[in-house]
Amino acid sequence: MSFLLLVYTIVGGFLLDVPKLFILNETIRNLYFHVCMWFGMMILFTVSFVYSIKYLMGFQYRYDIFANNFAAVGSLFGILGYLTGVIWVNVTWVTDQGQSLGSVLKEPKLIGAAIALLIYGAYFVLRGSFTDIDKRARISAVYNIFAFAMLFPSIWIIPRLVGSLHPGAPGSDSGNPALDKNDMDATMRMVFYPAVIGWTLLGVWIATLKIRVALLAEKNILENHKSA
Template sequence: MKKSWWKILSFVILVYTVVAGFLSKVPDLPIIHQSIRNLYFHVCMWFAMMVMFIISFIYSIKYLSSSKYKNDIYASGYASVGIYLGLLGYITGAIWANYTWLTDQNQSLGSILKEPKLIGAAIAILIYGAYFVLRGSFTDIDKKARVTAVYNIFAFAMLFPSIWIIPRMVGSLHPGAPGSDSGNPALNAQNDLDAGMRMIFWPAVIGWCLLSTWIATLRIRIQLLKDKTLLNE
């Protein structure tokens, strides 16, 4: 019970997020209207995804410095939850964009997928997809762990500029990018958000991050049990 306080916290926060997220009063903006509530879900997916990838990156570094197979299981466990969250974030964003960005006639979803932020998101999903393809192509476990750790570190370091730097240099329709090359890549939560929404948004970020960590730890525990014989610790 002592160790699971954060799981309870995550549950409580997410119940609060869903209830307050759907029932609270939100500012009524043109075009967006009630779809603004997507903020509590879509944006949090990206936060949680980044957290998962950062943890995975750290475990890959730990693997290379210690060569403990356990660290490789951790790295792949967090990366797999991260890619899942990335897909969810992409889908929630696409549904939202379908109702808010496609206001003109003759515009297809394909024409807006070229948005710099969407490209960054797609790159992230492709990179970690490649990471799992690479994992699948080895038979030797130690070699697999070492080579995929190298790829994970390299990919994460390359992902960083493509998500955080390049979108700042080009214009975008995405909220938070008002000018041609200014603004935060995603959203400036301190200035753009209504105070009431901030009270739900930040807890929601924490809640989703905790939930995804929980899922990742479960996956890792299963894998650790499966590979029990390989872990000589």
């Protein structure tokens, strides 16, 4: 499923007609990759957040494995989203005004993205610093919930309050980048929505593979848990 959708995305993304906008030109095709990465990341982190809550409600070790692996794949998507964003920035924002990359990186949206990556970096460091698995699971779940709950409102709210070059800020026309009907024509939307679903499914698929490996590796502990 995911594979088919992604093949469709890549073929459609590179070959179909796109509206030629000022400055953006052909780079609008990056939308199929860049925006989808962030969608995928948000969804994966949300899943990880939900599993952390579930862990704290029942203290079942498998939920901790779920939360951990979804966060890991989410971070991967975040890094890819950042990279595709940098490519996009290079052709749209940097060249025509002669700005350096450093000044562009101070954009509110980009700060939010960087913070998200830092938080999940910290999450993995925190996990690494425990030897006792129950304690590790419990405390990293607490941090995961707290960080997620602090971070995502601020990612969604703050960029909309202060001005930004990135779509979705006041001053640009659209409220939600890429979701507004003005942003895309019909052909693009036909590629975009399957692309979002495809990339997210790919992320979920990678995460479930990792989870299965982890569950097999920790089989002994899990069975002891059940019998205890």
